[in-house]
Amino acid sequence: MPFSPRTVSLALFLGIFTGAEVSHAADSKPKSKPLDVATVAKRPAPGTVVPGGIEYTPDSSAVSFLKSEGTSLDRVLWRLDVRGGKPATVIAKPPGAGNTDANVSPEEALRRERMRQVDTGITTVVHAKNVDVAVIPLNSNLYLQRGTGPLERLTDTPGPEIDPKLSPDGSKVAFVRENELYVIDLATKKETQLSHGATEGISHGVAEFMAQEEMDRHTGYWWSPDGTHIVYQETDERLIPLYSIVHDGAAKPSVETHRYPFPGGPNAKIKLGVVAATGGETTWLDLEQPGRDYYVARVDWESPRDIVVQILQREQNELNVIRINARTGQTQWLLTEKSASWINLHHDFQPLSKGQFLWVSERSGFKQIELIDKDGEVLSTLTKGDFVVDGIDAVDTARREVWFTSNATSPLEAQLYRVSIDSGEITRVTPEPGTHKCVVAPDGNTFVDTFSDLNHPPITRVRDRDGKILTTLDDASKDPRLESLDLPAPELLTFKNRDGETMHGAYYAPRSKALGDKAPLIVMLYGGPHVQYVNNAWGMTADLRAQYFTQRGFAVWKMDNRGSARRGLKFESAIHRDMGTPEVHDQVDGVKFITSQKPEIDASRVGVNGRSYGGYMSLRCLLIAPETFHTGVAEAPVTDWDGYDTCYTERYMSTPEKNPEGYKRSSAIASAGQLKGKLLIMHGLIDENVHFRHTARMVSALVAAGKNFEILPMPEERHSSRKPVNRIHEVERLVQFFESALKPATH
16 A cells, blocks of 8 residues: 655656656647546556666666557667667567566566556566676566677576576676575576575565565665675564455455564564575674564665664664674664654665765654764765755765755755765756656766656656756657647645645646536545655646546546655654544645635535545545545545554554554544445455455444445455456446536436
């Protein structure tokens, strides 16, 4: 259900979950073709096929990226010579059928779920840091590519091989097979098993479920900078209860079983060990946490000798950063972060020379960049203000500059900046208002900028260090589907909630009177932590569900309530130990605001719709604010936080034992008897994230309370639907339900 910081970055750029120098031919062409259900359900949306996996070669001369050759999800590998001025060319395609949802291994399918990965074809390319060599996982095996040469098959086993990583010099590749860590020497093709002893409930080199799902850590091992050693994790999940999911919708029934940690229950036990890349005995590290329950949040090599480990205490209000000498085992505590609510993890530990490092902290209430000395003392704060640094994009050690993305200009934008480590001088690099997602060259002379706003589909360009455009890598406005579609941009609006906080929303005006002279309103929401739902990006305009609603005669409103991302820790932590109430209050205030501003809206006909946390919010809005929300569709909803996982739930709610009243107050199940409006619940039966058990328990509570409702189970879908036919059916049911539930009153 939750979104990681990296996923937030992508969602921010696209503007959905589902500039002066910009010129788009589509802007001036007539668009009249109405949307149909198949178009609405199809992935990706028009104008959102953009380059991903962008990576410079070590010498900064070329850029590789993943993108389909048309408008599908099937990606191939492209390369552009930054200095040549020629168009990008395809340098690799998947052999045979490539990677599809149908032929990936069960292990890889679950890994794709954890990474929110919906693309097919070549979905991952792993580059060596110092040489132009890459490894591509395909069909459960590994392929090697040197430069732009042909793919060379590295493995041919029942496998699968997952999470491959090249040594920095490109001479070896490590990977995990059957929960053990292996290395292949690329010169000799000799394979060496590095870890031993994996069994049921014990694995090596694999990030545990909580790390992948809730901490944005998808790997369980890390190469040393000199390529001689690997630090890896051993995971013991034997105390975590088994949870079985039955595939009742398949031709042949089957059962998949996972270990799923519920709030207040046991977590995985993690320890870290170092092993030589040539094999041998593992040296286990002392993390100095006796008697404490904790998460291994991040692991980084600071040098060929030293490892920096970030240890998050289970309460998640304390983060300890320690340095461990991999040779002697000597430990040094560098710094401790504490919070009255929770610690937001990041990927912005950046080692410098002489033991100094860059760090991002929210100690001021907003994420800012700090320079830390070798003993953990703050030397200087490089950024200051009531804005959020989204993350460090690059460090130019020669110029002593830090490149970072921030919303300093507006909470609805993302711009690229540079700051001098020595003087603290900050320079904005990207000129166009809107949303920029950037990748900086190793030499700091160029960067790739993918830019969009509400009125312009993404355009990806190579720019020099001052922002001057050098060449265009890709232009999503050339998507042929845009030629005939009418996709008006929503209107961005700002207002104050009942507590005086500034709120940002987006309004999509109705485009027909099919549902009456006054239009019913659909509130589309997510509402949960780590996500920004409203911003100045093309994906807001390309939200085809919202556009389809307006075409059918609905007005649509989106809003980021308190608890949402990119507004600072105080704004986020309003939901601390009290999920599902402050968010609803803000959404109520949003409906009052937009209905007062737009006379074409019928405030007596308001529906609400969301998926995941948005599904939970849809239920909460109906149950505790029925005077405002009259009908709703909840997709894959959490219904009681005691049934979700430890790391996410306890971060915001603590444990059921320590916060029983908060759990009771936040439960949709406990409030089932308050349902007054019409309700439809959609949920995948094999959802391994928000289990279908949530919906089953809600159904039992609604039946016990004598309430009428509708349910649409999707037998072979997980947390979000992937099969086109199922997506079409969901859109049809969604719209039909709202049209019936919110039809004009007859007199």
